[in-house]
Amino acid sequence: MKKEYLIYKLSDEVKNSCKIPREAFGEYGVKRGLRNEDGSGVLVGLTNIGNVIGYERDDDGTLKPSAGKLYYRGYELNDLVEPLLHEKRFGFEEIAYLLLSGQLPDEEELAAFRELLNDNMLLDHRTTVNIIDLEGSNIMNILARSVLEMYTYDPNPDDISRDNLMRQSIELIAKFPTIIAYAYNIYRHSVQGRSLHIRHPLEGKTIAENFLYMIKHEDYTELDARMLDLLLIIQAEHGGGNNSTFTVRVTSSTRTDTYSSIAAGIGSLKGPLHGGANIKVVNMFHHLKEYISDWKNIDEIDTYLYRLLNKEAYDKSGLIYGIGHAVYTMSDPRAVQLKKLAGELAKEKGREEEYEFLKLIEQEGVKCVTAFRKSTKPVCANLDFYSGFIYEMIGLPEEIYTPIFAMARIVGWTAHRIEELNFEGRRIIRPAYKNILSPKAYVPLSER
Incomplete structure (x- = not known):
């Protein structure tokens, strides 16, 4: 058997060996991505360092969006x-x-x-x-x-x-x-x-x-x-x-x-999906600057953003990069600060027109994503939406x-x-995975 074919065969077999029905996660009570059904993170530890707040909880435990x-x-x-x-x-x-x-x-x-x-x-x-x-x-x-x-x-x-x-x-x-x-x-x-x-x-x-x-x-x-x-x-x-x-x-x-x-x-x-997202936003922005002729026309902007969401344009991922966050709902405080910083820097660099266009992309992107997903959960621009633009203006x-x-x-x-390594009662972090494959009878090599 040729080595190249063996690699293909092994890869092809993975299609079946990796199949896990989506409904099985709910059946076994598994929190995919360590996320609860309401979108909040599964609590796995305690810290005194940072605190990220994107929502509040009502008395009945329901999540309520907040700044x-x-x-x-x-x-x-x-x-x-x-x-x-x-x-x-x-x-x-x-x-x-x-x-x-x-x-x-x-x-x-x-x-x-x-x-x-x-x-x-x-x-x-x-x-x-x-x-x-x-x-x-x-x-x-x-x-x-x-x-x-x-x-x-x-x-x-x-x-x-x-x-x-x-x-x-x-x-x-x-x-x-x-x-x-x-x-x-x-x-x-x-x-x-x-x-x-x-x-x-x-x-x-x-x-x-x-x-x-x-x-x-x-x-x-x-x-x-x-x-x-x-x-x-x-x-x-x-x-x-x-x-x-x-x-x-x-x-x-x-x-x-x-x-x-x-x-x-x-x-x-x-x-x-983590630190590399800022590059995705910058490249998307360059694309939008080229394919949207009137940077002040809301209808044209919305039309093209819906094309992005429908996987009809740009990289056909169905995403507007920089819009949405796993925790923040109404606003990302980092994006709020960066938006102000970007405006100050845009004045020095003579790039106010691009900055105003980017703000419109944020404004309309939030509206389009919310309408497209038919979701009641608010979405907002995240850290990556303005950070790449600032890097670019600095000349990095x-x-x-x-x-x-x-x-x-x-x-x-x-x-x-x-x-x-210094709090009391520390233990190795070792969560569990549920194996859902039924046991198999061993087959001798000569009989396979």
Whole structure:
């Protein structure tokens, strides 16, 4: 039997071996995707870190849609972001301190923490060389491999004491921007044939400033850097139930090393249904700009959006990317903030017309999805709807959109790992799967 045919035959047999009737999940009381029938998540753990609120419950337990809220260590996201916008200062390091420790730092603590992160941004020379050797690879994969490689250079990689976990967390938060920037510059050289530039992070600069410097040298504005800083803050944490953070907590519950656990989280975030969704929105927006002639004509916009939903246009997925969320109903607080930021940046970049068009896509997209699904549950624009547009206006390439998400979310991942390994009564996370296949009688090889 030819090897190529064997692969086809094995693949074809999977069609039958993987068949599980949809109704069987209800019959056995299985919560598909760890979701309840009303759309809420199955409660699998407790946390003091992030809190995601997209609905309320009536006295009878019925879900009631509400304006979305996101809390970091008990502080509402808006209360953390608004002072930064008002004072026009950088805040990602401050939020990282809060998420790791549970406390907002004072000025002295913040200055010391920023210096500590800055000191740890440089990579081991061997890591830099290995990134160069991985030219042309997917940047998320390079990030995961580089994280696993850090295990080799860590003098105490398997120690899960609180002090060692904090040291590893700070090093990961500091090194993610450098790994991503170096990996992109190698990609730019090997795939696009551009000049190779490896710029080391500068002292006294924030993570957002240093990242833009390593990617773009001096080709960025102060507003660009502050927008990136706020994007990092908004994406730093989203509760323990999102797929990548849950992946980190599940792997951490086995007491594996930090680098293996974080690499697993990176693999989860890479998926197009999770961190890769922002690229989907940007590409869809480019398509809509080309195929909708009048960007102010509501009827034309609605007609084309219904074509998307009917799988008649664009990628025929039946989706309007960036509309809808598993938890948020009436609004996603991250999207609300990003919408304002996008407007401010659009003025500086002379892209107000595109911004107004994107707002109309959001407005009409919500209406069209609700009507098309004939659902009483409200839908809203999510984080991804505006984030890609902001990245694009800053001048960042789409190859690093998802890696930037990881650059932000490493803060939440490490905070949840520390919590998973330090609360009382911790146990390995081990849910159950019901096998519904009837027993079979063994058939000897000669009789098959």
